[in-house]
Amino acid sequence: MAMGRLRALMSIGLWPLLLAVLVAGCAAPATNTGGGSGGETGGPEPAQGSPSGPASGSIPVGVIVSVTGAASTLGKPERDTLLMVAEEINAAGGIGGKKLELFVYDDESDPTKAVLALKKLLNEHKVVAVIGGTTSTSSLAMIPEIERAQVPFLSLASDMRIATPVKKWVFKVAQGDDLVVPKLLAYLQKRGIRNVAWMNSANDYGEGGKREFEAQAKRYGITAVGFATFKADDKSMVPQLTNLRAKRPEALLVYTTVPSGANVAQNARQLGYDIPILQSNGIANKAFIEQAKEAAEGVVFTAGKLLVADQLPDSDPQKSVLLAYRKAFEAKYNDPANTFGGHAWDAIQMLVAALKAGATEPAAIRDYLERNIQQFVGVTGVFTFTPEDHNGLREDALVLIEIRGGTWKLLEP
Incomplete structure (x- = not known):
């Protein structure tokens, strides 16, 4: 870490964030400390505080994200965003004179380690809320x-089962399968495509997408000529793609995240696939293009609006929020902002709104989120939570994007 950044953190009294940054690292992924209160999870030390609880005069908030492991391209920007926002808040005087104290754990993309970290946050650090669950599997x-x-939980993952049916203490920030899959199916329907091949990662995220596809496809006149699965860390999907190609699909639908989404795209192009390739919001970051290289060209996917913020009309209520978040993140980290960091921004901003309104205990925070998050304009979408809906997003939280010339192009709203 640059000494200038270290002195800046010390000068504003951000010891909770300082230790998180020192151990988790803003310039490098977190690593196993091999001991200490974070050692059992295989992740970094928590941000600050003793086993007896948080520091005096602070508001303790738990964070569990996948800074390392298969989901690191999602979890690292989530962590960085949370640290950035907390630093901004504390530099401005905190909340009611108290500093926002983040206890940050890396679950290494492992749900077992996520649960172990959660128990520490609840039992040792006495957190008033938890943000995280980079992957659907960890969140569930x-x-x-x-x-x-x-204790209220703001999940950053997308599986609709996280918040459907409604669970009293659980809220979900990412768009769910119930929004993503119909957006893709409508795109195919408009183009007269009827027979498709479906592939998904063999985890909660991928299987969630498949369930929604099977439930919705008939309504759009879409039929799957074949299904295939793969492990999220598989390097080659050639056997599955070879079998599916023999069924002569008109399009290929892939429901996964990076890096597996990039591997599927590369393998498909290597096998001569010349049909449309559609993917889910799980590939909505620059890592997909960097890893898929020329195979990314022409891939269509649905995601939130951050990647194409400049291309939105000025009338879009999210545009100014999107541009402000992107500018702040990229200025601080010199790295492209992405959709997943945006999920974290929304989660911590909604939590801060509750805290600033005087809801500082778990039950009060939960009640505030459910009753008072109304038309909240975020990076992911415009949220309205209700007792019947703890995701609070509608179809306008997603757009269709095509990759052209190594960048994102807004295909249709």
Whole structure:
């Protein structure tokens, strides 16, 4: 870490964030400390505080994200965004004179480690809320413990089962399969494509997309001529793609994240696939283009609006928020802002709104989120939580994007 950044952190009294940055690293992924209170999870030390609880005069918030492992391209910008926002808030005097104290854990993309970290946050650090669950699998794994402890949880993952049916203490920030899949199906329907091949990662995220596809496809006149799965860390999907190509699909739908989404695109092009390739919001970051290289060209996917913020009309209510977040993130980290960091921005901003309104205990925070998040304009979309809806997003939270010339092009709103 540059000494100038270290002195800046010290000068504004951000020891909770300083330790998180020192251990988790803003310029490098977090690594296993091999001990200490973060050692059991295989992730970094938490941001600050002792086993007896948070520092005096602070508001303790738990963070569990995948800074390393298969989902690191999602989890690292999430962590960096949360640290950035907390630093901004504390530099401005905190909340009601108290500093926002983040306890940051890396679950290494492992749901078991996520649950272990969660227990530490609840039992040792006495956090008033938890943000995280980069992957759907980690988020789903943490929910039983969240509900037992009765602490509000703002999940960053997309599986619709996280918040559907509604769970009292669980809120979800990312767009769900129930929004993503119909957007892709409508695109195919408009182009007269009827027979498709479907591939998904064999995890909660991929299987969630498949379930929604099977439930919705008939409504759009779409038929799957074949299905295939793969592990999220597989390097080659050639056998699955070879089998699917023999069924002569008119398009290929892929539901996964990076890096597997990039591997599928490369393998498909190597095999001579010349049909449209559609993917999900799981590839909505620059890493997909960097890893898929020329195979990314022409891939269509649906995602939030951040990647194409400049291309939105000025009348879009999200545009100014998107541009401001992107500018702040890229100025601080010299790295492209992405959709997943945007999920984290929304989560911490909604939590801060509750804290600033005087809701500083878990039950009060939960009630505020459910009752008072109304038309909240975020990076992911415009949120309205209700007792019947703890995701709070509509179809306008997504756009269709095509990769052209190594960058993002808004295809249709």
